[in-house]
Each structure stands twice: as C-alpha cells, then as structure tokens.
Amino acid sequence: MLFDGKHQKNLTKIVAIVAIVAFLGFGLVAGFLAVGGGGCGTTDPLQQAVSDAQTSVRQGKTAVANxxxxxxxxxxxxxxxxxxxxxxxxxxxxxxxLAQARLAVNHQDPEALSSALAAAKSAPGNLDVVLGLVTVATTQSNPAAALPALQAYTSRNPRDSQAYAYWGQVAEQAGQRNQAILAYQRFLQLAPDDTLAADIRNRLADLSKPVTTTG
Known part of the structure; x- marks a missing residue:
C-alpha cells in the first residue's frame, strides 16, 4: 500500500470498489447455488446483471441521441x-x-475494460465513472489504461485535489514515475493542509530520490 493508517482509507476508494464488486459477485453466486443454481429455467444472477446493464446502456445511447x-x-x-x-x-x-458487472463475471474479461473506457469517454467529468475505470484497469493489471481518463478529468476539474491524488497513485502503479510526481505536486499546491498531504510529501520524497541500478 502507498499510504498508511487512516490516510490510506482516502486513497483506497478504488480498492474498496473492487472489494464491493467481488463481495456482491460472490454473494450472488452463493445465493444462486443455495437455491439450486444451474437448474433448467434458472438465470445466473451475474449474467442477468450484465444483461440488465446492457439494456441500460442501449437506453442511455438512445437518450443521448435524442x-x-x-x-x-x-x-x-x-x-x-x-x-x-x-x-x-x-x-x-x-x-x-456494465463494466463492473462483466468484471464480476470474469475479472479478465476484455469487454469489461472496453465498457469502462467507453464510460469515461461518455462522462469525462464524472469522477465516479473515472474511478470505475480505474477499478477495472487496476483489477486487470493495466492501470496505465486509466491514466488518459484521469488526465481528462483534471483538465475539466483543475481544482479537484483528490483527483490528483488518485492520478498520482495510479501513475505509480503504472510505473509512470514522472507523471506521479507531477500529479502529487499539483495535489500539494491545491491542498497543502489536507490530511493526505504529509503522506503525499513522503511519497514525493521517495519518488524524487535518484534511481539506482544494480549490476
């Protein structure tokens, strides 16, 4: 974990979202099996969630067109x-x-990431949507996929300090050291007295150390 103690809670919302999705998924599966799931005429609740979400997406596209x-x-x-x-x-x-429903069915489903990327494109100014993309991307070990959406969000909301904290964390996970440094620096410019500030200063100090190589 990048942050310790109570401060960690503020920067692990994305982890919490993954945990909730997984918990709900396992809970639904358990309930499905408890009532004799797999029998004829019984709908897998996880697949039903995907189907329902697909319907909502179709309706949403129609609403946007109108x-x-x-x-x-x-x-x-x-x-x-x-x-x-x-x-x-x-x-x-x-x-x-839809992306989260697909993720609950199969954490490696490429369609989950495709849906999440589409979501961030549809609503680039919605942080919940962008963090949903972060959830999917990090779950699939591809945090770099979420970086453009975080950049787009902060372009629209340049004073949202928390978004820069998330951006820095995801950039670190993606191995984008310089990008993480810039994001953390911007966070500190916007919120120098925030409860996360001390932890982020520590992260910046670590990231600013010269990179050493062995061998």
Missing part, C-alpha cells in the same frame, strides 16, 4: 445543453455498471 437531436434543433437552448450533459453522464454510469 438529446443531441434536440440540441441541434435549438443550439442556443440552455436546457437542451443540460439535458445532453445529463444524458451523457447517465450513459457513462450505465456503461461503468
């Missing part, structure tokens, strides 16, 4: 712009739900 059409007809309408933004955010939430 909102775009309405905005095209009234390009200066503030409400139409809000409706499109909301539809895109809702679609992103549906897509990340």
């Amino acid at each position: 909102a775009k059409k309405a905005l095209k007809q009234s390009p200066g309408n503030a409400q139409s712009k809000k409706d499109l933004e909301q539809a895109q955010s809702d679609l992103g939430q549906a897509q990340i739900t």
